Structures are given as C-alpha cells and as structure tokens.
Amino acid sequence: VLLVAMTGLDQDMMQRNLSCATPRDSQKNIVLTAVSQIFVIFLFLVLGVLLYLYMECSGLTPPAKSDQVFSLVAVDGGLPLVVGILFVVGLISSTYSAAGSALTALTTSFTVDILEGTKRCGEERLTRLRKGVHILMALGMAAVILAFEYWADDSVINLVYKVAGYTYGPILGMFAFGMFTRRKVRDRWIPLVAVAAPVLSALVQWWAREAWGYRIGFELLIYNAAFTMIGMSLLVERDEK
Numbered sequence: 001v002l003l004v005a006m007t008g009l010d011q012d013m014m015q016r017n018l019s020c021a022t023p024r025d026s027q028k029n030i031v032l033t034a035v036s037q038i039f040v041i042f043l044f045l046v047l048g049v050l051l052y053l054y055m056e057c058s059g060l061t062p063p064a065k066s067d068q069v070f071s072l073v074a075v076d077g078g079l080p081l082v083v084g085i086l087f088v089v090g091l092i093s094s095t096y097s098a099a100g101s102a103l104t105a106l107t108t109s110f111t112v113d114i115l116e117g118t119k120r121c122g123e124e125r126l127t128r129l130r131k132g133v134h135i136l137m138a139l140g141m142a143a144v145i146l147a148f149e150y151w152a153d154d155s156v157i158n159l160v161y162k163v164a165g166y167t168y169g170p171i172l173g174m175f176a177f178g179m180f181t182r183r184k185v186r187d188r189w190i191p192l193v194a195v196a197a198p199v200l201s202a203l204v205q206w207w208a209r210e211a212w213g214y215r216i217g218f219e220l221l222i223y224n225a226a227f228t229m230i231g232m233s234l235l236v237e238r239d240e241k
Contacts, residue, residue, distance in 0.1 A: 015105070067157055103141065107134045161218055169201060169224020170194040176225060177232045185235040193231035200227045 016033075017026040051069050054077065055062060063072055073079070074087035111126075111133050148159055170193070201224040205216045216223070 015101075099141065103134060103137050106137045106141075110137070162220075165218060165220040165224060166198040166201065169221050170197050170228045172221065173197065173225035173228025174232065177229045183233075184237045185232050186237060189235050190232070193228055193235065197224050197227035197231060 017029055020026040020029055048069070051073050052062070054060075054073060055069070058078055060072065060077065063069060070087070070091065074084045074091075077084075079087075107130060111130050115129070115133075174190075174194075201220055204223055205220060208214045208216055
C-alpha cells in the first residue's frame with residue numbers, strides 16, 4: 001500500500017507511469033517497480049554486509065554513524081586509488097540522478113501549483129521563473145542536507161525515515177481512504193487534517209515514551225495514516241435531501 005501511495009501521489013515517481021503508452025502498461029510498471037525494489041534493497045544489504053566484513057578484516061574502526069562506512073572504506077580502506085575513485089564516482093552519480101529528478105519535480109510542482117498567474121506569463125518570463133525556482137530549490141535542498149548532517153545524532157538514513165513517518169503518513173492515509181472508499185469529503189479542510197495528523201502522531205509518540213517507556217519507531221507512519229483516515233471520515237459530505 002505504501003508503494004501505491006508513493007507512486008500515486010509522488011510526482012517524481014508518477015512521471016514514470018505517465019510515460020507508459022497504456023493504463024495496462026502503467027499497472028505493470030507499478031508491480032515491476034515493487035519487485036525490482038526488493039532486489040535492489042537486497043543488493044544494498046549485501047553491500048553493507050561486505051563493507052562491514054572488509055572493515056573487520058582490515059582492522060578499521062567502525063564510525064560513529066553507519067552512513068559513514070561507505071566513505072571510510074572508499075577513502076581510508078587501503079584500497080587502490082582507482083577503486084576509491086570508482087566508489088566516489090558511483091556514489092556521486094547515483095546521488096545526482098536522484099536529486100536531479102527530485103529537483104525537477106519540486107520546481108514543476110511549485111511553479112505550476114503554488115505560484116499564481118504562471119499560466120498568463122509569456123514563455124520567456126516563465127522560463128526565467130522556472131530557473132529561479134530551480135536555483136532556490138537546489139539551495140533549499142543543500143540547506144536541508146547540511147542541517148541533517150549537523151543535527152542528526154543517528155545515521156542520516158534513519159533520520160530520513162523518521163521524517164518520512166510524518167510527511168508520508170498523510171499521503172498514505174489519503175490514498176488509502178480513496179482506494180477503500182468512494183465517499184466525497186470537504187476538500188477545503190484537508191490541509192487541516194494533513195497538519196493535525198502528524199501533530200497527533202507526535203503527541204502519541206511522546207505519551208507512549210512518557211507513560212510506558214515505549215519508543216515508537218518507523219511504525220509511526222501507520223499511526224499517522226490512521227489519524228489522517230479518521231480525520232477524512234469526519235469530513236465526509238452528507239447527502240442533502
């Protein structure tokens with residue numbers, strides 16, 4: 001369900017389906033994406049195990065954060081220079097690929113959906129506007145990355161998943177509500193639900209830690225989605241007779 005929600009409401013991933021010739025091909029693409037992700041995640045797990053085994057055999061001290069293992073082995077792992085360069089080039093190329101598509105999606109969404117009056121702009125002015133928004137988005141993304149690195153007391157990937165528990169929760173709840181029901185809701189109150197659900201999830205997380213000593217982990221996404229679905233069910237339009 002999470003994959004369907006991300007594919008359906010994430011513009012970056014949705015573009016892949018829009019490029020398909022038929023709806024049937026789009027459905028196949030979603031299924032194949034889910035299957036391929038299993039193999040990709042498995043390969044990353046194998047790579048992580050091999051990196052830790054290499055550090056153990058080489059006598060390297062494990063870093064404080066697990067996301068620094070890759071750079072440690074590539075730079076200070078005693079590998080030939082060409083291997084270290086290939087490690088770094090592979091990391092940069094994969095990062096640029098993901099960041100480039102995300103920046104394009106953010107720029108398009110902000111320019112078209114948020115900025116008013118863009119449809120009345122000329123082509124030349126619209127091009128300048130998009131370039132300006134693209135630069136601002138790039139600077140914003142760089143600031144977020146630096147902030148994550150500075151304030152994170154855990155690995156960045158764990159912090160990303162924690163943040164995703166709040167940001168993707170409303171997306172998952174909305175999409176699940178639309179999949180399992182055909183009821184119409186009052187759209188103008190949806191932003192309030194999207195903000196209230198993460199706030200309630202944070203309160204539940206704090207209360208569980210204070211009352212029971214239980215730390216809610218990645219399952220916070222489920223609570224967040226559940227609060228969103230409950231909020232949307234309260235906004236269902238009543239048939240007027």
